[in-house]
Amino acid sequence: MHKAYNFRLYPNKSQQTVINQTLGSCRFVYNYYLDRRIEAYKTVKETLNYTKCAANLKELKKELPWLKAVDSIALQQSLRDLDVSYKNFFQKRAGFPKFKSRRNNKQSYRTQMVNNNIKVMGDKLVLPKIGAVSFAKSREIEGNITSVTVKKTASGKYFASVLADVHTPKSLKVSSQKVGIDLGLRDLAVLSTGEAIKNPKTLAEAERKLQKMQRELSRKQKGSKNRNKARIKLAIQHEKVANIRKDFLHKLSTRLIHENQVICLETLSPKGMMKNRRLSKAIGDASWGTFKQMLLYKADWYGRTVHFVDRFFPSSQICSACGCRNKEIKDMTIRQWQCPHCQALHQRDINASINILQQGLVELGMIA
Numbered sequence: 236m237h238k239a240y241n242f243r244l245y246p247n248k249s250q251q252t253v254i255n256q257t258l259g260s261c262r263f264v265y266n267y268y269l270d271r272r273i274e275a276y277k278t279v280k281e282t283l284n285y286t287k288c289a290a291n292l293k294e295l296k297k298e299l300p301w302l303k304a305v306d307s308i309a310l311q312q313s314l315r316d317l318d319v320s321y322k323n324f325f326q327k328r329a330g331f332p333k334f335k336s337r338r339n340n341k342q343s344y345r346t347q348m349v350n351n352n353i354k355v356m357g358d359k360l361v362l363p364k365i366g367a368v369s370f371a372k373s374r375e376i377e378g379n380i381t382s383v384t385v386k387k388t389a390s391g392k393y394f395a396s397v398l399a400d401v402h403t404p405k406s407l408k409v410s411s412q413k414v415g416i417d418l419g420l421r422d423l424a425v426l427s428t429g430e431a432i433k434n435p436k437t438l439a440e441a442e443r444k445l446q447k448m449q450r451e452l453s454r455k456q457k458g459s460k461n462r463n464k465a466r467i468k469l470a471i472q473h474e475k476v477a478n479i480r481k482d483f484l485h486k487l488s489t490r491l492i493h494e495n496q497v498i499c500l501e502t503l504s505p506k507g508m509m510k511n512r513r514l515s516k517a518i519g520d521a522s523w524g525t526f527k528q529m530l531l532y533k534a535d536w537y538g539r540t541v542h543f544v545d546r547f548f549p550s551s552q553i554c555s556a557c558g559c560r561n562k563e564i565k566d567m568t569i570r571q572w573q574c575p576h577c578q579a580l581h582q583r584d585i586n587a588s589i590n591i592l593q594q595g596l597v598e599l600g601m602i603a
């Protein structure tokens with residue numbers, strides 16, 4: 236199953252220049268070979284198919300070296316597009332191929348994924364020959380990117396349509412299980428079943444290494460070669476950490492979606508954020524946001540329900556056994572407590588996750 240994602244691109248000046256060159260070169264190649272094909276048919280009744288055109292393009296590039304400055308896959312794609320136009324014409328699905336005009340309101344070119352040449356790095360989209368382009372990352376791309384169409388509007392705005400191959404989900408049997416999740420810092424998540432989910436050790440190790448590299452970088456002299464080296468090393472490590480985290484969150488979200496028909500969480504950023512702002516900023520923000528997103532779209536795939544309870548719901552302070560509220564539990568350091576009303580013993584996070592589940596089911600109208 237293919238899924239298309241549309242993003243606004245914000246290329247810098249030099250990236251804009253290369254994109255514009257690519258648009259122009261693709262148009263040129265398309266028109267040039269359309270002309271060649273018409274001529275070949277007129278004069279010698281020969282059909283120049285894609286293979287012949289592609290072979291000829293190599294020769295043409297020697298004559299017109301500016302064609303080498305742009306994405307070669309995009310140029311080949313123009314030839315394929317031309318071939319498709321011809322096929323459509325022959326099969327009476329469309330009129331005879333038209334020459335492309337530079338005055339067309341929408342200019343675009345398409346390029347294919349080859350050897351990981353297209354990828355998302357943070358808030359940048361890496362495109363062949365263009366480099367890392369800033370883009371409005373409105374959502375995560377799921378699955379494997381197969382191609383990207385870069386478009387330029389008449390008003391000079393740039394967009395990318397990213398096509399990804401998303402694995403087709405098998406339908407799941409309805410589950411009778413429901414779970415509440417308390418997201419935190421101590422443990423990544425505590426489930427209403429009592430299970431505490433910790434971040435993997437590999438992640439903690441990679442993060443420690445990252446912090447060490449950050450300190451090392453700050454000691455290097457500005458503008459020095461060594462500083463540049465350290466910066467590259469740091470960027471690679473950042474990516475490593477992000478990949479480990481993403482992989483872990485994928486596995487966890489898939490597992491939770493498979494096991495449960497209903498998943499309830501809090502909208503609010505996890506408790507404890509105030510206490511350790513820097514840590515939570517670095518580790519938490521990205522993880523929790525990504526995790527919630529993953530749960531949402533996987534729920535959509537598999538017909539599960541993910542519900543966020545009201546942000547002012549005091550999940551930690553309510554006794555999940557009798558429902559009375561104990562305001563003393565606001566104190567984050569209290570990990571265990573006994574309900575003064577019904578004497579039930581509580582683990583702070585497990586109690587909270589049970590309450591989140593209960594509240595979620597009430598809000599969903601599944602219990603009174």
Ligand SMILES: [Zn+2]
Pocket residue numbers: 554555556557558559574575576577578579
């Ligand atoms: Zn109680």
